[in-house]
Amino acid sequence: MSQTLAPTDVVIVGLGAAGGIAALPLAEAGLEVVGLEAGTRLTRRDFAPDEIRNNIRDWPQAVQKANHEVPTQRPNANAPTTRAASHPMMNGVGGTTLHYWAQSWRLNPWDFTVASETVRRYGRSRLPGGTTVEDWPFGYDELEPYYDKVEWETGVAGRAGNIKGTLDPQGNVFEGPRQRDYPMPPLRGTGFTDLMAAAARGLGWKPFAGPAQINSRTYQDRSPCMYHGFCNRGGCHVDAKNGTSVTTIPRAEKTGRFRVVTRAHVTTIDVDARGRATAVRYVTDGQEFVQPARVILLAAYVYENVRLLLLSRSRAFPKGLSNNHGQVGRHYLSHAQTGSVTALFPFNLNTWYGLPAQGTAVDDFADDNFDHAPLDFIGGGNLWVYSDRRPIGAANMPTFGRAPAWGSAWKAFVREHADRVNTAYLQKTTLPYESNYLDLDPEVKDPLGFPVIRITADYQENERRLNTFIQDRMEQWYRAAGAVQVQRNPLGTMGPTTHAYGGTRMGDNPETNVVNRWGFSHEVPNLGLLGGSVMGTSGARNPTLTLQALAWRTADHLVKNWKSVAD
Amino acid sequence: MITRRDLLKVAGAAAAAGAAPSARVDGAEAPLSLPNLDRNGTEHPDVSSGVADVQQAGSREPLLALTADEHDLLTAIVGRLIPADAGGPGAVEAGAVTYIDRALAGPLSGSREAYRRGLAALERYARSSRGGSFRELAPTDQDSLLIDVETGAATGSGAGFDGSSAVFFALLRAHTWQGTFGDPYYGGNRNFVGWDLIGYPGVRLAVTPDDQRLGQLPPRLRRSAYDNDQFHRA
Numbered sequence: 001m002s003q004t005l006a007p008t009d010v011v012i013v014g015l016g017a018a019g020g021i022a023a024l025p026l027a028e029a030g031l032e033v034v035g036l037e038a039g040t041r042l043t044r045r046d047f048a049p050d051e052i053r054n055n056i057r058d059w060p061q062a063v064q065k066a067n068h069e070v071p072t073q074r075p076n077a078n079a080p081t082t083r084a085a086s087h088p089m090m091n092g093v094g095g096t097t098l099h100y101w102a103q104s105w106r107l108n109p110w111d112f113t114v115a116s117e118t119v120r121r122y123g124r125s126r127l128p129g130g131t132t133v134e135d136w137p138f139g140y141d142e143l144e145p146y147y148d149k150v151e152w153e154t155g156v157a158g159r160a161g162n163i164k165g166t167l168d169p170q171g172n173v174f175e176g177p178r179q180r181d182y183p184m185p186p187l188r189g190t191g192f193t194d195l196m197a198a199a200a201r202g203l204g205w206k207p208f209a210g211p212a213q214i215n216s217r218t219y220q221d222r223s224p225c226m227y228h229g230f231c232n233r234g235g236c237h238v239d240a241k242n243g244t245s246v247t248t249i250p251r252a253e254k255t256g257r258f259r260v261v262t263r264a265h266v267t268t269i270d271v272d273a274r275g276r277a278t279a280v281r282y283v284t285d286g287q288e289f290v291q292p293a294r295v296i297l298l299a300a301y302v303y304e305n306v307r308l309l310l311l312s313r314s315r316a317f318p319k320g321l322s323n324n325h326g327q328v329g330r331h332y333l334s335h336a337q338t339g340s341v342t343a344l345f346p347f348n349l350n351t352w353y354g355l356p357a358q359g360t361a362v363d364d365f366a367d368d369n370f371d372h373a374p375l376d377f378i379g380g381g382n383l384w385v386y387s388d389r390r391p392i393g394a395a396n397m398p399t400f401g402r403a404p405a406w407g408s409a410w411k412a413f414v415r416e417h418a419d420r421v422n423t424a425y426l427q428k429t430t431l432p433y434e435s436n437y438l439d440l441d442p443e444v445k446d447p448l449g450f451p452v453i454r455i456t457a458d459y460q461e462n463e464r465r466l467n468t469f470i471q472d473r474m475e476q477w478y479r480a481a482g483a484v485q486v487q488r489n490p491l492g493t494m495g496p497t498t499h500a501y502g503g504t505r506m507g508d509n510p511e512t513n514v515v516n517r518w519g520f521s522h523e524v525p526n527l528g529l530l531g532g533s534v535m536g537t538s539g540a541r542n543p544t545l546t547l548q549a550l551a552w553r554t555a556d557h558l559v560k561n562w563k564s565v566a567d
Numbered sequence: 568m569i570t571r572r573d574l575l576k577v578a579g580a581a582a583a584a585g586a587a588p589s590a591r592v593d594g595a596e597a598p599l600s601l602p603n604l605d606r607n608g609t610e611h612p613d614v615s616s617g618v619a620d621v622q623q624a625g626s627r628e629p630l631l632a633l634t635a636d637e638h639d640l641l642t643a644i645v646g647r648l649i650p651a652d653a654g655g656p657g658a659v660e661a662g663a664v665t666y667i668d669r670a671l672a673g674p675l676s677g678s679r680e681a682y683r684r685g686l687a688a689l690e691r692y693a694r695s696s697r698g699g700s701f702r703e704l705a706p707t708d709q710d711s712l713l714i715d716v717e718t719g720a721a722t723g724s725g726a727g728f729d730g731s732s733a734v735f736f737a738l739l740r741a742h743t744w745q746g747t748f749g750d751p752y753y754g755g756n757r758n759f760v761g762w763d764l765i766g767y768p769g770v771r772l773a774v775t776p777d778d779q780r781l782g783q784l785p786p787r788l789r790r791s792a793y794d795n796d797q798f799h800r801a
Contacts, residue, residue: 392748
């Protein structure tokens, strides 16, 4: 028997990177907000420097709701499905901002206008066949104030490369113009990242320290980063990582108008006869609750946003909520984060400590920062090297054909080389295609009996050519820094990932997009979508800051247009 | 308070319900399926007999999951994977088998059956292909046998490996590496021999700019993550 709760102004489903941001401007504006979160609260005491727990046993992700809902995957509609053992995202107040890398990039202006700029600069024939890419409904300039807002409200460390058109070669000169600098200087360099930066400059490239949502100095009364090496899939033991659990969520709670409900397993969204969203249903310990609200914001990661819509069928929406145009689950893409390059150096690098966000970036080959006329692909990649290693990971280093995988010869090899290996993180543009989409798996269900998401997606020729091009550049960089051997790692498949996009794409045309330019459903005016699911392009960099800027913008729109959205 | 028995019950129930995903290809274990418990203020099962305890290599602790025969066979195997040699102690001295035994009684319980069947198959393969018990073979024969298991060449031998013998080898290797190079809290990496082997300077809670320079390593620290009282225990 379900229990109906007192109505509220806004209910947010999911308190991670996006939902945790939106709560603050809404509560500060005087709205009563309920946040439903499937996970629990974690604190710095939960974040021990423990590689077995964090990196081997996937804690804290392993104990989460999401892990019972791992999507199935297949490269195309004719292939059999497989299923990964675990989900890359976690539940918890703060969501994946608890254990993420915290690289906090603005998209390049080109990423908002991929379709029109490609046609303008190279001709229509250069748009890859089958792509469904569209320009965003607005450009970088429209999002800039919200990027700035999130950078300052949460705390991002970095070095500006373009302030109102004035370039600074110490920063990223390829970034879009920003109204002011970052609130903190970048995380410090290391001997190794300095070596790599010098090698890049020797090649005529423009290296810089990348931006991180991590304190490089005391910020908002929280500690600076301790660089201890365990925040890659772990939380911060000194609260220096500026996830929403230590920034916007506690501030929203202090208003007295934001109530966090943990262990709330949301199942469906109710609609009335007019087709307006009326309430969210969730289950805690077998008890069903109904939370009525005048506005509902879904912020439950790409896979779960799409799943909740598809599971919420009604007379008004027989194919799923907001899916009368058949666009829910379409325009799905996931970042080509794989296809990394690993290098062996003839000297020790001393990269035992640090964090994935403590690195050197090269953007010379990202986005449309270089001429693609003589090339056979569009888009590009961000080259990123960083200082981060833990002992089990180190002992599992590749042996580059120089030693077997075990035994005395292996032991002698690893004794000499454990500190001589480095792997670059290479994020490349991925485009949306007609053949890449999400839907409900016809067979696999979660423990409550609801179907899980099925991913049908594969990299296309554009992504494969781009991957080879970027691996060539990375090998060139490593060798310039003294590497004696380089290994290219495979691009792999498009399974569940931390960098998923689309499925509820944002755009002015309701025939091809689920939400309008403000993030609200074309079909259900009081239903908003937050997170990477509204993004139509990936750029060549981590999505978090962009989806947070979008979440703030959607919340801002709601505050300014409360009556027209809520009534 | 959650007892270890409760933990095992939950894990067992989850596995029985099919909720525990199968082992990954890379040999890392399936995630433990626990209900969402508020970790604040709850006590956590202490699956360690204490990080400070330094056990004598070779002495037998009470086994939690493995039989005595399995323990002895596994000891012989990990002694070849990371042998003690002129380059220092290996997986046996690190206590990798203790790590695996404890883990099989807890978070890795989903792999218990794979060990039972895999070790039995490996021993049968030793007898059929090399004419003797694995533990009695010469080290070179042990190594050549392990190569058969690693490459999958032992698969069709009739010894009874589940699927490819390479899958069992990958599991053994992954867990042996965890037990040799993981935090000593979990029963392995005894006396920090694994971290000494690869030159890891140890767990630090704060790292200075000097600690990250080229050409110089910070002094080695020998402590577990949980020697710091500030953390909830795993």
